[in-house]
Amino acid sequence: MLSNLVNKYNISGPRYTSYPTVPYWxxxxxxxxxxxxxxxxxxxxxxxxxxxxxxxxxxxxxxxxxxxxxxxxxxxxxxxxxxxxxxxxxxxxxxxxxxxxxxxxxxxxxxxxxxxxxxxxxxxxxxxxxxxxxxxxxxxxxxxxxxxxxxxxxxxxxxxxxxxxxxxxxxxxxxxxxxxxxxxxxxxxxxxxxxxxxxxxxxxxxxxxxxxxxxxxxxxxxxxxxxxxxxxxxxxxxxxxxxxxxxxxxxxxxxxxxxxxxxxxxxxxxxxxxxxxxxxxxxxxxxxxxxxxxxxxxxxxxxxxxxxxxxxxxxxxxxxxxxxxxxxxxxxxxxxxxxxxxxxxDYYQALxxxxxxxxxxHILNDEDLIIRKHILNLMCQFETSWNSNLYFNEIPEVLIRLKEMEKDKLLSISNKTLRVTQKGQPFVRNICMAFDVLLQRKQPNAPLFSMTI
Structure with missing residues (x-):
């Protein structure tokens, strides 16, 4: 049921107008x-x-x-x-x-x-x-x-x-x-x-x-x-x-x-x-x-x-x-x-x-640039692939984090490609969070983001 999914996935998370998100610059x-x-x-x-x-x-x-x-x-x-x-x-x-x-x-x-x-x-x-x-x-x-x-x-x-x-x-x-x-x-x-x-x-x-x-x-x-x-x-x-x-x-x-x-x-x-x-x-x-x-x-x-x-x-x-x-x-x-x-x-003073x-x-490193592309793909096209150009070392961990969402039919994964299902589109911020290695490495201690749902 939708209500069960909302209760399960309604957590604090970024809106991903950028990657890395501002608190992780x-x-x-x-x-x-x-x-x-x-x-x-x-x-x-x-x-x-x-x-x-x-x-x-x-x-x-x-x-x-x-x-x-x-x-x-x-x-x-x-x-x-x-x-x-x-x-x-x-x-x-x-x-x-x-x-x-x-x-x-x-x-x-x-x-x-x-x-x-x-x-x-x-x-x-x-x-x-x-x-x-x-x-x-x-x-x-x-x-x-x-x-x-x-x-x-x-x-x-x-x-x-x-x-x-x-x-x-x-x-x-x-x-x-x-x-x-x-x-x-x-x-x-x-x-x-x-x-x-x-x-x-x-x-x-x-x-x-x-x-x-x-x-x-x-x-x-x-x-x-x-x-x-x-x-x-x-x-x-x-x-x-x-x-x-x-x-x-x-x-x-x-x-x-x-x-x-x-x-x-x-x-x-x-x-x-x-x-x-x-x-x-x-x-x-x-x-x-x-x-x-x-x-x-x-x-x-x-x-x-x-x-x-x-x-x-x-x-x-x-x-x-x-x-x-x-x-x-x-x-x-x-x-x-x-x-x-x-x-x-302060703006006037600097000028x-x-x-x-x-x-x-923030100056993006090579890993940032790859993950940024994945998140843009998900937010704009509801799919992404990790071919040789977009592979990064933590992809196996990302796939583990996505398992529960795959089980809930919010996404499908095959041939190194993730596609967000229609059922999963309202939860795309949650899916992006699985790719957000900076967020995963350091969970915030205080509120930073709005709720995803």
Missing amino acids: NENTFSSKKWEATLTQSIAESNASEGISLYIHLPFCESLCTFCGCNKRITKQHHVESPYIQAVLKEWQMYLDLFDEKPILKELHLGGGTPTFFSPENLKSLIEGILKDAELAKNYEFSFEGHPNNTTREHLQMLYNLGFRRVSFGVQDYNETVQKAIHRIQPFEHVKKVTDLARNIGYTSVGHDIIFGLPFQTIAHVEETILKTKSLLPDRLAFYSYAHVPWMKGNGQRGFNDADLPSPEQKRKQYELGKKLLAEVGYMEVGMDHFALKTDSLYQSMISGQLHRNFMGYTASKTQTMIGLGVSAISDSWYGFAQNEKDIE NENKLPVYRG
């Missing part, structure tokens, strides 16, 4: 110089063939959503916009100075925080400042996260004029009791208005983010939210499990108790109901927690084997290099990770000293 062997070397190597190898991805973190929000674990700064003072944009552009210039060639932008994403906290004019200054020293890939994709309550026609039109064709709106849940608990009051009419506006302007991919497992959320609430979502038919959906991580520094997850959260079994029922309702109107499951219509690039990339996963989540195409700009942003050269200062004042605002990171 070896900061003792990391340095900015080593990071810069891996970045210039990656640009030289892949810029012409793939281009690069660019993530820009815009941290400001006018109010605190208590479900959110993102790095943010709560303020209603909009004079903070211009200094922040100038800092981000200075950081971008410092990266440009490292390269021997113009970067070719394949993907650009604005996240937060609340990107639409910024005025359309300031967003224009930011994007034009980025683009003046870069080239665009043939099939580039620009996207941003919009808050339904403050995304205006001017925001949408300005960003469309700058090349943006994809937008995602944070919905979470339409029930008023749930919205009050998470401090995110937004009527369905607001979401409908911005969804219709985006489509009328010409956006080709409109996404909604929905969360299950929220405080006071019931099966009926999830059904109501999904039915309203179906009436708008967004091109893609993120249907996330609420990650309850109140121990994390700076987290706003308060105003409710653990007892106010649905049980793991209730959460799974919420997910299964949502998945069933979405399938009825043609949504296809993509990777973990994501759904898309067959016309959307995310689904098409899964079918073609191009689906990729990085710190931005699932993306429709792979780039070896991803540069993160702004406070707390994480960059990925494939051979190394680097995270910026989490505090805005004032003409230093990249990186404060920690």
Whole structure:
């Protein structure tokens, strides 16, 4: 029974937007110089063939959503916009100075925080400042996260004029009791208005983010939210499990108790109901927690084997290099990770000293690179193989750890290939954990990750 599997496998585990996961980065062997070397190597190898991805973190929000674990700064003072944009552009210039060639932008994403906290004019200054020293890939994709309550026609039109064709709106849940608990009051009419506006302007991919497992959320609430979502038919959906991580520094997850959260079994029922309702109107499951219509690039990339996963989540195409700009942003050269200062004042201070605002990171060794590929394969394609190129010494131990999941028919193994079954897809994080040798070698003594189910 599903409930037995949920009880058995609902443990704390990573979401695997990277490998190694951030708590297992070896900061003792990391340095900015080593990071810069891996970045210039990656640009030289892949810029012409793939281009690069660019993530820009815009941290400001006018109010605190208590479900959110993102790095943010709560303020209603909009004079903070211009200094922040100038800092981000200075950081971008410092990266440009490292390269021997113009970067070719394949993907650009604005996240937060609340990107639409910024005025359309300031967003224009930011994007034009980025683009003046870069080239665009043939099939580039620009996207941003919009808050339904403050995304205006001017925001949408300005960003469309700058090349943006994809937008995602944070919905979470339409029930008023749930919205009050998470401090995110937004009527369905607001979401409908911005969804219709985006489509009328010409956006080709409109996404909604929905969360299950929220405080006071019931099966009926999830059904109501999904039915309203179906009436708008967004091109893609993120249907996330609420990650309850109140121990994390700076987290706003308060105003409710653990007892106010649905049980793991209730959460799974919420997910299964949502998945069933979405399938009825043609949504296809993509990777973990994501759904898309067959016309959307995310689904098409899964079918073609191009689906990729990085710190931005699932993306429709792979780039070896991803540069993160702004406070707390994480960059990925494939051979190394680097995270910026989490505090805005520290971020500004580093830039004032003409230093990249990186404060920690990890340089991947040969074993890391192999295991990273296995986990990417599992998260994006639900299968992986350990041929001569992807064999590592602990494969026999990994297979032992997978035996119980194989017995439960969550996966099948033959000819040095593992395939996740449909029954096992909700447990893909658990399967990845069997390959995570760093986690297996040193189990955490304190909470680090959200629950897997």
